[in-house]
Every structure is written in C-alpha cells, then in structure tokens.
Amino acid sequence: MTVLEQQGEQARVAAKRLATASTRRKNKALLSMAEAIGLRRKEWLAANEVDITKAREDGMSEPMLDRLKLTDARIDGIIRGIREVVELPDPIGCEYDEVIRPNGLKIVKRSVPLGVIAIIYEARPNVTVDAAALTLKSGNAVILRGGKEAIESNKAVIKIMRAAIEAAGLPADCVQLVASTDRESANELMHLNQYVDVLIPRGGRGLIRSVVANAGVPVIRTGEGVCHVYIDEDADLEMGAKILYNAKCQRPSVCNAAECVIVHESVLEAFFKEALPLLDEKKTILRCDERALAVLGDRAVPATEEDWDTEYGNYTLAVKTVDSLEEAIAFIDAHTTGHSEAIVTENDEHAAEFLNRIDAAAVYVNASTRFTDGGEFGLGAEIGISTQKMHARGPMGLKELTSYKYVVVGAGQVRE
Amino acid sequence: MTVLEQQGEQARVAAKRLATASTRRKNKALLSMAEAIGLRRKEWLAANEVDITKAREDGMSEPMLDRLKLTDARIDGIIRGIREVVELPDPIGCEYDEVIRPNGLKIVKRSVPLGVIAIIYEARPNVTVDAAALTLKSGNAVILRGGKEAIESNKAVIKIMRAAIEAAGLPADCVQLVASTDRESANELMHLNQYVDVLIPRGGRGLIRSVVANAGVPVIRTGEGVCHVYIDEDADLEMGAKILYNAKCQRPSVCNAAECVIVHESVLEAFFKEALPLLDEKKTILRCDERALAVLGDRAVPATEEDWDTEYGNYTLAVKTVDSLEEAIAFIDAHTTGHSEAIVTENDEHAAEFLNRIDAAAVYVNASTRFTDGGEFGLGAEIGISTQKMHARGPMGLKELTSYKYVVVGAGQVRE
Numbered sequence: 001m002t003v004l005e006q007q008g009e010q011a012r013v014a015a016k017r018l019a020t021a022s023t024r025r026k027n028k029a030l031l032s033m034a035e036a037i038g039l040r041r042k043e044w045l046a047a048n049e050v051d052i053t054k055a056r057e058d059g060m061s062e063p064m065l066d067r068l069k070l071t072d073a074r075i076d077g078i079i080r081g082i083r084e085v086v087e088l089p090d091p092i093g094c095e096y097d098e099v100i101r102p103n104g105l106k107i108v109k110r111s112v113p114l115g116v117i118a119i120i121y122e123a124r125p126n127v128t129v130d131a132a133a134l135t136l137k138s139g140n141a142v143i144l145r146g147g148k149e150a151i152e153s154n155k156a157v158i159k160i161m162r163a164a165i166e167a168a169g170l171p172a173d174c175v176q177l178v179a180s181t182d183r184e185s186a187n188e189l190m191h192l193n194q195y196v197d198v199l200i201p202r203g204g205r206g207l208i209r210s211v212v213a214n215a216g217v218p219v220i221r222t223g224e225g226v227c228h229v230y231i232d233e234d235a236d237l238e239m240g241a242k243i244l245y246n247a248k249c250q251r252p253s254v255c256n257a258a259e260c261v262i263v264h265e266s267v268l269e270a271f272f273k274e275a276l277p278l279l280d281e282k283k284t285i286l287r288c289d290e291r292a293l294a295v296l297g298d299r300a301v302p303a304t305e306e307d308w309d310t311e312y313g314n315y316t317l318a319v320k321t322v323d324s325l326e327e328a329i330a331f332i333d334a335h336t337t338g339h340s341e342a343i344v345t346e347n348d349e350h351a352a353e354f355l356n357r358i359d360a361a362a363v364y365v366n367a368s369t370r371f372t373d374g375g376e377f378g379l380g381a382e383i384g385i386s387t388q389k390m391h392a393r394g395p396m397g398l399k400e401l402t403s404y405k406y407v408v409v410g411a412g413q414v415r416e
Numbered sequence: 417m418t419v420l421e422q423q424g425e426q427a428r429v430a431a432k433r434l435a436t437a438s439t440r441r442k443n444k445a446l447l448s449m450a451e452a453i454g455l456r457r458k459e460w461l462a463a464n465e466v467d468i469t470k471a472r473e474d475g476m477s478e479p480m481l482d483r484l485k486l487t488d489a490r491i492d493g494i495i496r497g498i499r500e501v502v503e504l505p506d507p508i509g510c511e512y513d514e515v516i517r518p519n520g521l522k523i524v525k526r527s528v529p530l531g532v533i534a535i536i537y538e539a540r541p542n543v544t545v546d547a548a549a550l551t552l553k554s555g556n557a558v559i560l561r562g563g564k565e566a567i568e569s570n571k572a573v574i575k576i577m578r579a580a581i582e583a584a585g586l587p588a589d590c591v592q593l594v595a596s597t598d599r600e601s602a603n604e605l606m607h608l609n610q611y612v613d614v615l616i617p618r619g620g621r622g623l624i625r626s627v628v629a630n631a632g633v634p635v636i637r638t639g640e641g642v643c644h645v646y647i648d649e650d651a652d653l654e655m656g657a658k659i660l661y662n663a664k665c666q667r668p669s670v671c672n673a674a675e676c677v678i679v680h681e682s683v684l685e686a687f688f689k690e691a692l693p694l695l696d697e698k699k700t701i702l703r704c705d706e707r708a709l710a711v712l713g714d715r716a717v718p719a720t721e722e723d724w725d726t727e728y729g730n731y732t733l734a735v736k737t738v739d740s741l742e743e744a745i746a747f748i749d750a751h752t753t754g755h756s757e758a759i760v761t762e763n764d765e766h767a768a769e770f771l772n773r774i775d776a777a778a779v780y781v782n783a784s785t786r787f788t789d790g791g792e793f794g795l796g797a798e799i800g801i802s803t804q805k806m807h808a809r810g811p812m813g814l815k816e817l818t819s820y821k822y823v824v825v826g827a828g829q830v831r832e
Contacts, residue, residue, distance in 0.1 A: 016749070016773075016775075019773075019775070020772055020773060099793075099794050101792070101793075101794060105783055105787060107793055107794070110771075112775070112805075114805050114806065115775075115805060193628070193629070197804075197805055197806070198805075198806055212609070213609070213632065216629065218634065218635070218804065218806045219634070220806075236828070239828040242828065242830055243828065243830060245830075246830035246831055247830075250830070250831055333432070351825075355526075355823050355825075356436055357432075357435075357436060359432075359435070359528070359531075359821070360821060361821060361822060362821065362822040362823075362824055363821055363822070363823055363824065364824045364825075364826065365824070365825050365826065366825070366826045366827055366828055366829075367521055367824055367825070367826025367827075367828070367829040367830075368829065368830045368831055370830070370831040371521060371824060371829070371831055372822070376517070376831070377515075377517075377523055377822065378515050378517060378523070388613075388634065389528075389530050389531060389613055389614075389819035390530065390613070390614055390634045390636075390806065390807045390819070391806045391807040393819050393820055393821060393822075394821070394822045403805035403806070403809055404809055405775070405776060405777060405778065405779055405809060405810070406777060406778040406779070406788070406793065406809075406810045407771050407778075407779055408778055408779065408780045408781070408783055408787060409767075409771075409780075409781050409782070409783075410780065410781065410782045410783025411782055411783075412652070412655040412658065412659065412782055412783070413782075413783040413784065413787070414658055414659060414661075414662030414663075414666070414783075414784045414786070415662055415666055415784050415786040415787055415792070
C-alpha cells in the first residue's frame with residue numbers, strides 16, 4: 001500500500017463513523033476546531049511566514065503572495081466561517097419523497113454523505129479550513145491536496161484541526177492532508193477510485209482542466225467563468241450600465257465576474273454613453289469588435305477571436321455587437337463556460353427566451369452575474385461553483401455534498 | 417473531425433432544440449416512433465435474423481441468443497414501453513425551491529436536460545428503444561453504442577426511429593448509433609468530453625468496470641449487484657425464507673437478485689428448516705462457510721473467499737454465519753457493491769441500526785431486494801440502477817436524467 005492508499009483507507013474508516021455521527025457531535029468538533037485555531041494561531045502564522053518567505057524568494061507575484069498570506073484578521077474571518085457552518089442545518093438524515101406503494105412497501109429517500117471527498121487546490125490556506133468544515137458538517141471525510149506554496153501553512157492548520165476533532169470524539173482521519181505536493185501525488189489522488197467518491201478541483205483554469213482531463217475518480221468541475229452581460233434593444237440602459245459595471249469591476253478576479261458585454265446594435269452608442277463613465281473609473285480596457293470600435297474610437301482596442309474565450313480576471317472587458325437576441329444567444333452558446341449569463345431588458349418575451357434557452361448554471365434577467373454564490377443564493381457557505389450538469393449545478397453548499405439512499409420498510413413483501 | 421466527433425456535434429445541435437421542445441412535441445415523436453416500429457417491424461425482425469444467424473455461427477450460448485432475439489410479442493412489449501413513457505410526466509421545465517432574497521432577487525431552480533447522453537451496452541436490442549424513448553422524453557440527445565452482436569438489429573431500428581422523430585418535427589440526430597462496434601469506437605466515445613455530458617454503461621461487470629476505469633467523460637456507474645439478505649436472530653424465519661427465496665430465485669440473472677444470505681448463528685438450523693424446501697425447488701447450490709456446512713451437511717459445498725464477492729447470476733447462493741448484527745454489518749461493508757441490502761427482523765432497533773449503517777442504494781427491512789427497480793419504486797421506466805453516490809442513486813427514471821439551472825430575476829440588483 002502506498003502512503004496515499006493508506007490515507008484513503010483511513011478516510012474510508014473515518015467516513016463510516018462520521019456518516020452516523022449526531023449533529024451535536026459534529027458541531028462540537030467544529031467548535032473545537034474554531035477554538036483550537038484561535039488558541040494556536042501563532043503556530044499557524046509562523047508556518048505561514050515560512051511559506052511566504054520561500055514564495056518571495058521564488059519570485060511569487062504580489063497578488064499571489066497576498067492570497068497566500070495569513071493575518072490575525074484573516075484568521076478571525078476563517079474562524080467566523082467555521083462558526084457559521086455550525087449554525088447551518090445538518091444536511092444528513094433528512095427523509096423526503098416518501099411513498100407507500102400499492103403492495104404496502106414504505107419507500108423513502110434519506111440523505112447521506114457522499115463518503116470520501118478529495119479536494120485539489122492551490123495556494124490559499126483558508127480553503128483548507130473552509131473545506132474541512134463543510135465536509136465534516138456534511139458527514140464526509142476529506143483528503144486535501146493543496147499547492148506546494150502553502151504546504152507549511154496547511155500542515156500546521158491540519159495538525160491543529162485533527163487534534164481538535166479527536167478531542168471532540170470524532171476520528172482525526174476525517175480530515176487529512178496529502179503531504180507530498182509533487183505532480184505524482186495529485187495524479188495518484190485522481191486515480192484513487194477505491195477510496196475517493198468525489199474529487200473537487202478548486203483553482204485556476206489550468207488546474208481544473210487538468211483534473212477533468214486526467215482524473216479516474218468522479219469529478220465535479222467548478223469555477224471556470226467566461227460570463228456575459230447582454231444589453232438588449234429594450235434594455236433600461238442606465239440599469240444595464242450599473243449591472244455591467246458591477247459584474248465586471250466589483251471584483252474582477254472571481255469566476256462570476258463578467259468578461260464580455262454583448263450589445264444590441266440599436267443601443268450601442270446610447271449604452272456606452274451610460275457605461276463609459278463607470279468603466280472609466282477603473283480604467284477598464286475595452287477589447288471590441290468592429291462596430292463597437294467604430295463607436296468607441298480611441299477609447300478601445302480591437303478584439304481578436306481569442307478574446308471571446310478569455311477569462312481575464314482583471315479590468316478588461318470584451319465588447320461584442322449583435323443585431324438580434326437570436327445572435328446574442330448563439331454567441332453565448334459558442335463561448336459560455338456554463339457559469340452565469342445575464343440579459344438586461346424590459347421586454348418580458350426577450351427575458352423569457354433568454355432564460356429558457358441559455359444553458360448555464362445561473363441565468364439572470366436585470367441583475368449582476370456576481371450573485372452566483374452560495375451565500376448570496378441563501379445556501380450558506382459554499383465549497384465551489386459547479387459548472388457541470390451532473391450531480392450539482394451552480395453554488396455547492398452542504399446539501400450538494402450529500403447523496404441519498406432508498407430506505408424500504410416492508411412486512412414480508414416479495415416480488416411477483 | 418472523426419465520424420464520432422461529427423456525431424457528437426450533431427447530437428449537441430439536436431440537444432439544443434430538444435431541450436426547449438414542448439411536451440406535446442416530444443410525446444408526438446414518441447408516438448410516431450411506436451407507430452413506425454409497429455408498421456416496419458418486418459424490417460427489424462429481418463435484421464435481427466441476420467444477427468441471430470451470425471451469432472449462432474459464432475457459437476453464442478442459448479441464454480445469450482435468447483436475449484438477442486426479437487419476436488412479435490417482444491416487439492409489442494417494446495412498443496408498449498414507449499407508450500408508457502408517453503404517459504409519464506415531463507421532467508423538464510419544472511420550477512422548485514423558489515426563494516425571494518432580502519435584496520428582492522427571485523431565485524428558482526428549473527429542471528433542464530443533462531444534454532447529450534451516451535450509452536454503451538451489450539447485445540439487447542430492446543435497450544436501443546428503451547434508452548431512446550427515455551432520453552427523448554427527458555429532452556436529452558443520445559448516442560448509442562450497442563454490442564457488435566446486435567449491430568444489424570440496432571441499425572434497423574435506429575433508422576426507423578430517426579425517420580419517425582423527424583416526421584414529428586424534431587431533429588433525427590436526437591438519436592444516433594455508433595456504427596462501428598470495435599474497441600476503438602467505445603474508447604473514443606468514452607473520451608468525447610466536448611460533446612458527451614454523461615456516459616451510462618449498461619451490461620455485465622466487465623463492461624461496467626472497463627468503462628468506469630477508462631472513461632474521460634462523466635460516468636454513472638450502474639447495475640453491479642452482490643446483494644445480501646441478513647436473517648437476524650430476531651427474524652420471523654418463515655418470512656425470512658420466503659424473502660430469501662424470492663430474492664435469490666425469482667429471477668437470478670438480474671442485478672437486484674441476492675447472492676448471499678447471512679444468518680445469525682442462533683437461528684441457523686431453524687432458518688434452513690424453513691428455507692431449504694423452497695431453495696430445493698430450484699436446486700439452489702449452497703456455498704457455505706464452516707458453520708453452515710456443519711448444519712447443511714451433504715446439501716452444501718464449501719465456500720471460498722472468492723464466493724463473497726461473486727455475482728453468480730444463477731441458482732447459486734453463498735451462506736455466511738455470524739454471531740451478531742455488528743458482524744453482519746461489517747461483512748456487508750466488506751463485500752457490498754452498494755446496490756441492495758436487506759435485513760429480516762422483528763427487532764426495531766436492529767432494523768434501524770441496519771438501515772442507518774448499511775451504505776447501499778437501497779436498504780430493506782423485511783422485504784425482497786428484488787424491488788429495487790424503477791417500476792416497483794414508482795418512477796416509471798428506468799434507464800438503469802446507479803450504484804454510485806454522485807448525481808443519482810438507485811433506479812434512474814426520467815427525473816434522474818435531468819439537471820437544473822438557477823433562474824434569477826431582478827430589477828437592477830448589483831452586489832455590494
């Protein structure tokens with residue numbers, strides 16, 4: 001058995017116990033984690049300092065260093081996050097869809113954990129705690145495989161959490177870290193079919209695509225977002241400008257931010273009169289097709305084919321002009337990543353057509369794509385945003401980390 | 417582009433149209449299929465005759481030949497199956513879980529098709545029609561890849577169905593057959609990630625394991641069943657005997673049939689007094705551990721370790737003796753395929769413990785495992801029985817062939 005297979009086996013055993021643990025017990029373990037992280041935060045900060053020093057020597061960029069860095073305030077936020085998970089309802093053991101069959105069999109679905117969840121992610125130490133809290137509350141064991149840049153931070157906090165879970169009477173192996181951060185360990189984890197029920201990649205496009213292409217275990221694809229805002233011919237243009245500004249500029253690095261505005265030709269000039277002053281606040285770069293270029297002139301640069309499939313993650317916006325709703329839908333179809341897509345219109349028929357035909361996890365009329373988020377949708381915390389259709393779609397909260405079993409109670413029934 | 421990529425592209429295009437087709441239109445296409453198969457049954461029977469002749473020359477066994485063979489009565493049954501799918505409610509376009517958020521956003525989940533479903537299966541021509549009907553009703557395009565033994569039958573009925581679908585005003589490409597039945601075509605289909613949303617293997621253990629191990633596209637694992645019946649110390653033994661007889665002998669070739677009975681030591685002798693006369697009716701072979709052997713004597717043969725993981729599919733039954741419910745649960749944990757598991761007991765605590773702790777798609781108290789079936793559970797027809805936890809578990813009907821999208825309606829909301 002390899003080290004990872006042993007971890008898988010331990011996770012399976014822990015998952016069995018966790019699957020039938022009471023809500024009280026799980027919440028006790030979560031509160032114990034929160035308290036321990038608070039009390040031992042110096043250990044975590046010191047380990048993080050080692051990661052930061054190393055990363056700086058290796059020439060990590062400032063925005064990446066910022067993601068990696070822990071501070072007292074950030075740790076307080078992470079602890080608050082655990083406490084919020086305690087407050088969420090337990091998704092396990094709920095019974096629903098009960099039927100009594102003509103033969104008297106009582107059949108009901110009962111929610112159960114998925115089992116062992118693996119998460120491959122990059123250099124954000126907060127994910128280590130968030131993921132551990134959500135999987136534990138939903139009765140799942142978790143195997144975490146973080147990026148090498150955060151390895152010391154992760155080791156430290158995993159040690160703290162495991163001790164806390166054990167102190168609360170649950171198996172420490174509910175939460176495990178893959179100690180090796182080389183490519184082989186990720187690859188082995190992706191093929192640990194005997195032990196891993198679901199693998200969730202969290203990170204940039206490269207990571208996610210690589211996991212989807214290579215994994216042997218079931219994967220939930222998350223978080224790639226080339227999102228569009230379509231300004232219809234019947235749009236309230238002032239509203240459209242505010243929605244676009246919010247979708248593009250409020251936090252451009254996240255997956256639910258917009259990358260492209262599609263504008264109906266008949267309102268092209270009028271719309272940018274409203275939108276430009278807002279986009280200018282962030283010096284937004286506009287990469288435009290020919291018709292938009294003709295209107296925007298020096299304020300814009302020409303787009304290439306590549307722009308239509310780019311998740312910029314910064315203050316850059318692609319601009320596409322169309323002659324009809326039909327053309328807008330076809331354009332989105334060709335370039336969507338299935339994340340979040342919005343139309344701005346006062347025309348109910350256009351809105352209905354868009355909502356009906358666009359194939360994405362979340363489709364919007366007259367609101368910003370930035371709302372695609374577990375908290376904003378009322379699910380509580382989220383472990384990621386699924387952009388696939390199997391199992392779960394859109395923000396994944398606790399419920400999306402569950403499965404069900406059919407519980408059938410009879411009085412001796414046999415099949416004819 | 418390869419031939420299969422072209423088929424994938426055509427399926428995508430067809431799926432788009434099918435996704436927004438009305439219930440009336442889909443039902444019209446289904447009725448058109450049913451009628452056309454009835455009218456053109458001679459074509460289908462003739463093609464089947466070619467397959468049968470070839471298979472007989474190749475030395476196919478009689479039970480396999482029987483599965484492959486079409487008759488007028490079987491075609492009538494297949495046509496009835498399509499008409500039953502017409503009667504089922506349309507699973508697409510249902511809205512549920514509506515919330516109005518504090519900011520006024522209205523968020524609702526709306527059921528949508530999965531998109532393009534691929535099915536790899538063996539030599540049963542009825543699956544070709546069943547699968548086409550269920551996927552069409554649920555708004556999904558389907559790419560079917562049947563076994564080489566049934567290729568002429570499949571080509572004939574696919575041609576009939578495609579013409580019927582087109583005559584009803586939907587794209588023929590909603591239903592496609594992979595013309596090549598070599599290993600490469602299956603392998604290519606398993607990696608057609610750009611076009612296939614879900615792949616469902618239907619067939620024997622070898623097929624399913626190979627697909628699960630090799631596929632690059634998301635897979636729903638179905639139908640492997642090493643199912644157990646546990647006779648508790650507090651069982652009604654007469655009921656237990658009838659349940660076991662039904663679970664083992666009513667139709668031993670199917671996945672929800674039992675392969676192993678686990679008997680509490682304290683009722684071992686008394687139980688077999690009830691059960692043997694029934695099992696003897698089918699000359700059931702009993703493969704036993706030592707303690708059961710001691711009781712059953714010449715009536716039984718010794719089991720090997722391999723027996724505990726074997727899906728016999730015939731009148732063979734493994735017999736395991738245990739000292740406690742705990743041991744029974746541990747034994748099932750070690751050998752279950754996660755399909756269907758039953759306890760026979762009059763003890764409510766034992767029943768609850770079993771239902772709670774056994775990890776399978778369906779867990780039973782005092783009923784036969786043979787009920788794990790879409791029809792018996794009230795789902796209508798089924799496309800297979802999922803033994804995995806992601807997406808769907810147990811019998812998969814129309815609803816299990818759907819996903820959802822979040823439909824969000826606002827009045828200009830932006831995120832703070």
